Amino acid sequence: MTALIYSWLFSLLAPLGIVFGVSLFLGFRGYKQQKNERYSVLTMFPQELYDGKDPMRVSARLFLYVYALVDAIAAAYPLFIGTLPQGLIPLGIVYLGFIILRDVTLVAITHVPAYEFKPHLLSFTCFGGFGVMGMVLSCILFANQMAFHQTLAITFMVLSGIVGIAEFALLANPRLGHWTKLNATVDAEGNVDTSRPKPFVLAFTEWLLIFLALAGTLITVLGGALLGLASM
Secondary structure, three states: OHHHHHHHHHHHHHHHHHHHHHHHHHHHHHHHHHHOOOOOOOOOOHHHHHOOOOHHHHHHHHHHHHHHHHHHHHHOHHHHHOOOOHHHHHHHHHHHHHHHHHHHHHHHHOOOOOOOHHHHHHHHHHHHHHHHHHHHHHHHHHHOOOOOOHHHHHHHHHHHHHHHHHHHHHHOOHHHHHOOOOEEEEOOOOOEEEEOOOOOHHHHHHHHHHHHHHHHHHHHHHHHHHHHHHOO
8 A cells, every 4th residue: 555655646746747847848948949038027018928839839838738747636636546534534525625626727727818918817716726625635635634634643743734825925916916017118209109017916926826736745745644644
């Protein structure tokens, strides 16, 4: 059983990070080839990275879809492998539901451009909100497994809490209310040139939430596996 747990863990967490990294690598390379400039996570939206007909950027989007699928499967790992205590299975299912919704809205923010204000902001808010709720459930799951290994449970509960608080803080950032504000300069002839500030708050926040979502999954799945082993 222990070998099975470790094999499942490795087969999920390793591909999760690798697929995400490949998606970014192909997206960055494809963007540079197509636009002849570097992509910046500080000023550009995820949608701008994946929106293009360049073969590399199309491949990057496909890898993003695979990442979202593997992320959802990883969230279901404790349910599949049977390491979650029987009494916590309902909470585990709710957690899985939030993660699936988070992955769906992750894909949504890479499809809907920012100039479509309402659908894009709705996707962004849902993506961050589902991430926060997922981390709340993660904390509750770890809090209810302290009997198996108190130190492990507290450690991963705190880590999940940090991720959840960070996600909530990003969503509550008052600067998001002014995300459309641009830098403006006037040249000697009176021409006005506008540019995005660095960081461009909404775009950079979306990237931060994406990285926090990955961290949240890694923490929850790894912690769940280790606690499952401790309970045997």
